[in-house]
Amino acid sequence: MSFNARTIRLGSCMALGLVLAVLPFLVNNYWTDVCVSIGLYALLALSLNVILGQAGIFHMGHAAFYAVGAYTTAILNTMFQWPIFWTMPLAGCAAGLVALVVARPIIHLRGDYLLIVTIGIVEIVRIALVNDIFGITGGSNGIFGISRPTVAGFRIVKSFHFYYLVWGMCGLSLLLFHFLWNSRVGRALNYIKADDIAAEGCGVDVSHYKLMAFVLGAFWAGMAGTLYSAKMLTIAPASFNFMESVIIFAVVILSGGSQLGVLVSAFLFIGLPELMRGLTESRMLFFGLAMMLMMVWRPQGLLPPLPRVYTKARAVLDRMAAHDSDAKPSTTQEKTL
Amino acid sequence: MEFFVQQLLNGLAVGGIYALVALGYTMVYGVLKLINFAHGDLFAVGAYLGLTLLVSCHLAQMLPPFAAVLLVFVLVALMVALIGYLLERVAYRPLRSAGRLSAVVSALGASIFFENALMLIYGARVFVYPDFLRPDFTVTIMGFSIPGMRLLVIVVSIVLMVALQVFMLHTRVGAAIRAVAIDQGAARLMGINVNRIISLVFLIGPGLGGAAGILVGIYYGQIDFLMGWSYGLKAFTAAILGGIGNIPGAMVGGLLLGVVEAMASAYFAVAWKDAVAFFVLILILIVRPTGLLGERTADKL
Amino acid sequence: MSLLEVCDITKIFGGLVALNEVDFTVEKGSVVGLIGPNGAGKTTVFNCITGNYVPESGDILFRGKSIRGKKPHKVVELGIARTFQAIRLFGKLSVLENVLAGRHCRLKSGLLSSLFHTPAQRREEEAAVERCLEELHFVGLDRVWQEEAGSLAYGSQRLLEIARALASDPELLILDEPAGGMNDQETASLVDVIAAIRERGTTVLLIEHDMRLVMKICEKLVVLEHGNVIAKGDPETVKTNPDVIEAYLGTDDGDDEEY
Numbered sequence: 001m002s003f004n005a006r007t008i009r010l011g012s013c014m015a016l017g018l019v020l021a022v023l024p025f026l027v028n029n030y031w032t033d034v035c036v037s038i039g040l041y042a043l044l045a046l047s048l049n050v051i052l053g054q055a056g057i058f059h060m061g062h063a064a065f066y067a068v069g070a071y072t073t074a075i076l077n078t079m080f081q082w083p084i085f086w087t088m089p090l091a092g093c094a095a096g097l098v099a100l101v102v103a104r105p106i107i108h109l110r111g112d113y114l115l116i117v118t119i120g121i122v123e124i125v126r127i128a129l130v131n132d133i134f135g136i137t138g139g140s141n142g143i144f145g146i147s148r149p150t151v152a153g154f155r156i157v158k159s160f161h162f163y164y165l166v167w168g169m170c171g172l173s174l175l176l177f178h179f180l181w182n183s184r185v186g187r188a189l190n191y192i193k194a195d196d197i198a199a200e201g202c203g204v205d206v207s208h209y210k211l212m213a214f215v216l217g218a219f220w221a222g223m224a225g226t227l228y229s230a231k232m233l234t235i236a237p238a239s240f241n242f243m244e245s246v247i248i249f250a251v252v253i254l255s256g257g258s259q260l261g262v263l264v265s266a267f268l269f270i271g272l273p274e275l276m277r278g279l280t281e282s283r284m285l286f287f288g289l290a291m292m293l294m295m296v297w298r299p300q301g302l303l304p305p306l307p308r309v310y311t312k313a314r315a316v317l318d319r320m321a322a323h324d325s326d327a328k329p330s331t332t333q334e335k336t337l
Numbered sequence: 338m339e340f341f342v343q344q345l346l347n348g349l350a351v352g353g354i355y356a357l358v359a360l361g362y363t364m365v366y367g368v369l370k371l372i373n374f375a376h377g378d379l380f381a382v383g384a385y386l387g388l389t390l391l392v393s394c395h396l397a398q399m400l401p402p403f404a405a406v407l408l409v410f411v412l413v414a415l416m417v418a419l420i421g422y423l424l425e426r427v428a429y430r431p432l433r434s435a436g437r438l439s440a441v442v443s444a445l446g447a448s449i450f451f452e453n454a455l456m457l458i459y460g461a462r463v464f465v466y467p468d469f470l471r472p473d474f475t476v477t478i479m480g481f482s483i484p485g486m487r488l489l490v491i492v493v494s495i496v497l498m499v500a501l502q503v504f505m506l507h508t509r510v511g512a513a514i515r516a517v518a519i520d521q522g523a524a525r526l527m528g529i530n531v532n533r534i535i536s537l538v539f540l541i542g543p544g545l546g547g548a549a550g551i552l553v554g555i556y557y558g559q560i561d562f563l564m565g566w567s568y569g570l571k572a573f574t575a576a577i578l579g580g581i582g583n584i585p586g587a588m589v590g591g592l593l594l595g596v597v598e599a600m601a602s603a604y605f606a607v608a609w610k611d612a613v614a615f616f617v618l619i620l621i622l623i624v625r626p627t628g629l630l631g632e633r634t635a636d637k638l
Numbered sequence: 639m640s641l642l643e644v645c646d647i648t649k650i651f652g653g654l655v656a657l658n659e660v661d662f663t664v665e666k667g668s669v670v671g672l673i674g675p676n677g678a679g680k681t682t683v684f685n686c687i688t689g690n691y692v693p694e695s696g697d698i699l700f701r702g703k704s705i706r707g708k709k710p711h712k713v714v715e716l717g718i719a720r721t722f723q724a725i726r727l728f729g730k731l732s733v734l735e736n737v738l739a740g741r742h743c744r745l746k747s748g749l750l751s752s753l754f755h756t757p758a759q760r761r762e763e764e765a766a767v768e769r770c771l772e773e774l775h776f777v778g779l780d781r782v783w784q785e786e787a788g789s790l791a792y793g794s795q796r797l798l799e800i801a802r803a804l805a806s807d808p809e810l811l812i813l814d815e816p817a818g819g820m821n822d823q824e825t826a827s828l829v830d831v832i833a834a835i836r837e838r839g840t841t842v843l844l845i846e847h848d849m850r851l852v853m854k855i856c857e858k859l860v861v862l863e864h865g866n867v868i869a870k871g872d873p874e875t876v877k878t879n880p881d882v883i884e885a886y887l888g889t890d891d892g893d894d895e896e897y
Contacts, residue, residue, distance in 0.1 A: 112581055131606075184762075292443045295446065
């Protein structure tokens with residue numbers, strides 16, 4: 001049964017990958033741009049999924065870290081003429097550092113208390129940007145004149161350049177986060193989500209791993225911020241408001257927690273409103289309605305993660321069974337440590 | 338000193354409104370453990386419905402101001418209560434067995450829906466409440482002359498809150514609500530109709546929220562379709578500040594938040610007032626992780 | 639030097655003295671039972687040892703070093719693993735993954751080696767899976783390794799909690815009512831498992847209401863009543879202690895929850 005589900009998922013992943021690989025050749029520039037935007041949201045949602053989906057930390061302020069990354073890139077690029085890609089690790093580090101400093105005293109707060117605090121963080125960051133903190137954020141107008149990124153002399157300008165850049169980054173993130181999910185760290189996050197007291201009682205350093213998830217997610221959001229700056233050339237505080245956080249949050253919850261689910265959910269959330277462009281004014285009305293309907297339709301999310309696979313387990317069990325039949329059968333086998 | 342007292346009273350008036358809206362958040366949270374993000378928008382709906390009744394239905398001309406306002410208060414509270422009830426049936430009840438965050442996303446969707454419905458129906462501009470409804474007397478207490486409106490808002494919100502608290506503590510239905518909040522399963526075994534209690538909470542909370550909407554309309558004289566977000570977020574903050582699920586906590590949290598904001602605007606910078614409010618929230622939660630009056634339940638092992 | 643020394647610990651909850659200068663030792667390699675009527679404070683003692691509570695006064699020494707005030711995960715790392723009275727498995731995760739939770743603190747792969755799936759991380763994972771399957775085999779649950787933990791029968795869940803605790807290589811295993819809710823047959827196989835744990839050289843400290851089981855497997859008993867130790871010693875001596883007979887053995891004990 002799970003074999004079938006797994007095959008279908010794997011097949012859908014490959015089909016989706018294939019479609020994404022050739023998409024810019026099939027659609028016009030407008031839709032390529034829409035897909036770049038979807039890719040950015042997917043990237044943000046994949047990183048939030050580590051925090052919210054895997055570790056179960058109620059975090060509704062991801063836009064704050066996105067903003068820190070985007071502004072880091074914009075400031076370094078416009079004031080110090082750093083090339084865009086050089087600013088990327090720094091944008092990630094800046095966001096991660098802010099996350100570390102902010103989260104340390106609050107990470108132990110329970111569910112909804114943490115939720116409002118993370119909302120507060122987005123608001124504080126946005127207000128700080130609007131009020132031109134340190135005199136380097138350009139106030140409510142933001143920062144403009146960000147330069148185009150270059151890779152080995154090649155200038156990334158066109159929509160489809162950005163398309164491959166953003167979705168390439170998504171692909172890399174998918175792979176790395178998949179490895180993470182399949183590791184001791186990924187499991188630790190799941191234990192914490194399921195029951196943090198039991199996790200601590202089993203020897204998992206709960207605050208350490210919560211903080212790790214938070215900082216990792218923020219680091220990724222910061223790098224996504226670099227890509228956003230490079231694509232938009234102009235950034236302003238209004239792009240990082242609470243509503244952005246809400247959308248990223250909703251993408252993760254609707255996804256159900258699997259990475260494929262996150263991609264599908266990002267397409268639904270960002271793609272559908274584009275399809276409804278004809279509705280102009282009432283677009284957001286239907287967007288809100290769709291949010292309700294989708295959750296009522298699939299309360300557990302679109303694609304909850306399948307159980308992990310332990311390929312070597314079967315062989316180990318067979319070996320143990322063989323060993324048992326050699327030795328004298330007894331109810332409890334003696335083991336040496 | 339004069340300036341300080343005026344700011345304090347201003348803060349208390351705004352805080353009273355926050356507290357009324359916060360009660361809706363906290364009551365719903367109490368019984369369902371759900372943050373009803375649409376609650377702020379129900380409050381905005383109340384403000385708009387009040388405007389429609391007073392202006393478009395000419396209630397303000399047909400009746401003496403006091404009677405008109407009182408009647409509108411009751412009518413709007415009823416209408417918003419009904420919307421709240423329907424919202425719970427349609428958007429939250431099907432999600433009750435799912436993860437808590439699924440219902441939160443549904444609530445966020447509902448919030449976006451209501452906000453845009455208001456914009457589409459009424460338009461995106463600012464609307465003005467008839468100003469002759471505003472009582473323009475002043476009261477002099479201990480040498481301070483206080484605008485009557487400010488005092489009225491404080492009094493009305495405190496009366497409503499006290500009434501709610503009396504209802505919760507001294508009636509059978511109030512006891513049933515408290516029972517459901519503590520343990521739904523046990524309440525059901527005791528013969529309480531849990532679904533009916535939840536519906537009731539979705540009548541009371543939004544009803545109070547709708548009333549608060551009119552209060553804002555009369556107090557500030559103008560309303561806009563985004564007010565649900567801003568007040569809603571503040572009221573939610575207030576509910577958390579006081580300890581979510583706790584009714585006196587919502588009152589204390591609301592009043593405190595109002596005063597903090599007023600003081601931040603007066604003595605720091607208006608542009609940073611919201612940031613200061615959140616900053617204070619974070620500081621308080623670092624010291625008291627479950628809010629000012631929240632229960633500090635030890636983890637059961 | 640005893641493996642565990644509980645030295646005069648006092649724990650107070652909001653003015654109520656839950657433990658009053660509780661003092662006992664657990665020798666290496668032994669099986670010690672902590673008994674007493676409901677509400678005597680047995681689980682509170684456990685929670686003080688495992689770091690969930692910090693006693694107001696007194697000290698707890700493990701291998702001669704104080705562990706008072708250490709966080710629970712640190713205590714596990716030092717070599718004390720526990721099971722919970724009200725079973726706390728990760729119900730939606732597989733049986734194997736529950737045991738891997740116990741193994742967690744003995745593994746070293748960090749964030750980066752996990753993200754990049756390094757060969758060292760892979761090897762460690764495989765070894766961990768093998769080791770955890772052995773623990774499942776030890777308690778007789780290897781065949782259900784893929785099942786959701788929450789779907790197991792009650793008795794199996796108790797055994798799974800033991801396997802999870804054992805996976806952390808504890809020197810001292812703390813069992814909170816391991817036979818709670820088990821039928822006679824399950825209890826009998828539990829006795830075998832505890833005997834086998836002891837043969838591995840692991841010390842066991844347990845709370846148990848089933849007196850037959852306690853008398854059979856424990857070589858030392860500590861009796862608590864109202865937060866005070868009223869007797870300690872070998873089962874035969876304790877059984878004849880008049881205080882114990884009055885406080886505990888004489889009265890009927892139910893299986894109520896204890897806080």
